Amino acid sequence: MSRTSWIVLALALVAVPWVAGEFYVNLSSQILIAAIFAASLNLLVGYGGLPSLGHASYLGVAAYVSAWLSLKFGLGHWITAPAALAATTLMACVFGWVALRATGLGFLMITLALSQVLWGLGYRWVSVTNGDNGLSSLTRPAPFGISLESAMAFYYFALIVTVASIWLMSRLVASPFGASLRGTRDQARRMAALGHDVWRIRWLTFVYASFGGAVSGLLYVYYHKYIHPTSLSLTSSAEALLGVIAGGAGTLAGPIVGAGIVLVLKNYASAYIERWNMLLGFVFLAIILFMPDGVVPGLRRAWARLRGDKA
């Protein structure tokens, strides 16, 4: 992207709360949260070639840990947030070790099974998770004494976290590590022959991506001030994966656009019909059958064709 378009985008993002009503500001905050979540999943799916169907685990666990610590022990956000991130990342170290015993479909099945175990735990371990009622009456943090209760304040908070997270992820992708990650996706055997530790590259990416998921989980629980087992569900992982694929896996902007599309669709659809899951299913079919490499690469191709014709 050129410098002008970056500036336009930045101005547009900053201007949202000044031009849009509260509903749209809140929607934008949710899109930002979904964007971090999808972008972190994209590190695995798009850059690592590791299709995970369990990414909701990290969002959900970070949210639950933060909520549980503050409800049970009355701890402040300055301690619950790092604790939640640390606990989730630690869990990802173990889950990554288990899931990366396989690749491809085996990896997908293991991540799915692990996350379904957590989802079941969310419903059944009532003494901790409060089961189907979820954990409620949570608070938002007040960094430097600034209250995040208003839609606008929360939006800016989410925007800062999102920009920082996406920037960190883009640094990772652009780094030599990112290059070797793409190498393990395309030519794992050659990378091993060149002396790269393929397993370690994948595992580190898994942990890094899960950390991104945990960050979005914290924002998620701050935004809703409530957490329910559905955020650990297969639907939640699948929505994120759909966002990644709809936007275009393995591109930086794709998953962010895709996550936005899925979220807007969900918000508008749920206003008119109750059948979000069915709609989600049909969107899955439509995207995969008719737009298999995603919206952003599709548009980029069209754009390149257009420019090529002009030249």
Next chain:
Amino acid sequence: MQFWVIQTLNSLALGGLLFLLSSGFSLIFGLMRIANLTHGALFMLGAYIGVTILKFIPNLWVAALLGGLAVAAFGGLVERFILRRLPGNVLGQVLVTLGISFIIADLCLILWGGDPIPVPTPQALQKPLVVAGVSFPPYRLVVLALAIVVALALYLLMERTRLGAMIRAGIDGMQMARAVGIPVSRLFTTVFCLGAALAGAGGILGGPILSAYPGLDADMLPLALIVVILGGVGSLVGAFVGSFIVGFVYTFGVALAPDLAYVILFLPMIFVIAFRPRGLFGRAGA
């Protein structure tokens, strides 16, 4: 004593149901390289279709047969008209099956409502069997017996028939199988229908134990996945052994530590993956 007997029978019955579910999943995966995530939804669809058939024909065995056939027909349509359009696109195929499972789940919710629908145990099997002062619910034994019969039938099908030989050839080397003139494409549809039929029939046979409820799909799918991960994909023996391991671990987990049953389920899986990533009976390269 009574507790242990009942829980053991429950474990065996759940193991039998899981075998019906996961053997099809495993065969489909082994032959077609598709992780068919509709499998849990097909199980639930079978249960609901069975409920409706029972209204007209009050015989569970007939309902299981017809329900299995109906689900097989549905599976055939999915394979022919959707999966067939995505050859070689592994991730696309998985996501399509996931999308279809969401559609099935919502459709069942619309058609049959949100309340669990109990399925009555066949009259002849309602009376508990009393042996040496301990009573056995006979239906569970029948489910176990049925699963064993199906397992034997599948084994004979795979090892002793021409169709089975072709399926095994397809699992071992798709290209070679095609080259020697095996109609692999027709085989795909056959195996997919067979897997769907087993899942559908399993759903209604499981009815008297589990009943039909929304969320049955999401409850069964992870169990089937764990079975297949434990046993090794593409292996019938693996699916059989894995089913009973999961049946026992899950049933006793729920009975003894209801809060943490899911975590206990997870332990044998980690253990097996740590030492044998391809599963207990999985073959290298499968």
